[in-house]
Amino acid sequence: MAWQPLFRITVQHSFFRTTRGPDLEFVPTPACAQLINKAHLLLRTDGQGLLLCFDTDAVEILRSFLAVENNALLFTFDVYTQDMWFACYTDPADQSAEAVTCYDSRLKSTESTDGLVLAKTAILERRLGRKPVFTILISVSEHSLTNAVGIDYVIPLAARRTYWKYYLFGTLAEHELRIVDLQGQVQFKSAGMQMPFPDTSAVAFYSTDLIALRDRPENRFQLRQQGLRGEKVLIKRLKNAGAEQFQQECLEGKHVELSEIFINY
Known part of the structure; x- marks a missing residue:
């Protein structure tokens, strides 16, 4: 043969x-x-x-x-x-x-x-x-x-693309924070204080653009705090969104798929 x-x-x-x-x-x-x-x-x-x-x-x-x-x-x-x-x-x-x-x-x-x-x-x-x-x-x-x-x-x-929403708990909520993409591709916007769980508040940030999910992290998002002497890096590399944690949510007047990431510091 x-x-x-x-x-x-x-x-x-x-x-x-x-x-x-x-x-x-x-x-x-x-x-x-x-x-x-x-x-x-x-x-x-x-x-x-x-x-x-x-x-x-x-x-x-x-x-x-x-x-x-x-x-x-x-x-x-x-x-x-x-x-x-x-x-x-x-x-x-x-x-x-x-x-x-x-x-x-x-x-x-x-x-x-x-x-x-x-x-x-x-x-x-x-x-x-x-x-x-x-x-x-x-x-x-x-x-x-x-x-x-x-x-x-x-x-x-193709991989699913979602908006990413970070919830920052603990003492993080007391600081003036921002999330920075070290690759300069994604922007994050503050959504202020929210309550993702009953009686539990957190500072929320969400991406202004859709981000593709990956099996291994490839995005490099950093959490920074603004101070009198400039910015201080609080978390060098934030956790990336997982495939199992997304839901439908109304964001700026439109229904979108949104991945939730919870950060306790």
Whole structure:
């Protein structure tokens, strides 16, 4: 046997900076699994993608299926995850509450250095059991076999972006404070004294722009106190927002997604 890639799919997620990405499970639909078996194809998956290969010594078997299906075979995979925080750190634009987000090679793709970026749509369908985080549809034509070159597809998932709100407790509330971004990209605005918990007050600051969540901190926010001799650094590096701590809140008259970070000093 001489195995040749038919196509590859790689999922990239901007939430992850220091690890490979979310642990995903790629499951062929029953019809797709049957096609893979009957056409003598080889499927390999890992947590970030899949590889489908055909046997060049038995390529006529695959061509026979192409002839029956008008020279285009459709491979469908449902993608699942056991990561309970996946929906929290993934941009809602890459998810659908009512439908199943579908990445479809039949739609117009864009090119990247890693391969063809699959375009997405939404499929309205009712599912029994657990709902996949998304579905992949790949159409394979005679051209793929004739050129004997596996196509690389990419699915880029974006991290959720939220406004960050810091609550400063304890003696911090007694000082004239400000939060500084050492990279000079994000500005913070004081919201004055608030009560995030019953009978507990804190000084609140919120970012004026959306900030992307990350699995490892990359922002460098510093808490400073204004004094007679200039500014004093109280906390060299403030804690970054986590994926699990965000909520809907009205900020300056509009409803936004806001990550809460609690600092006790």
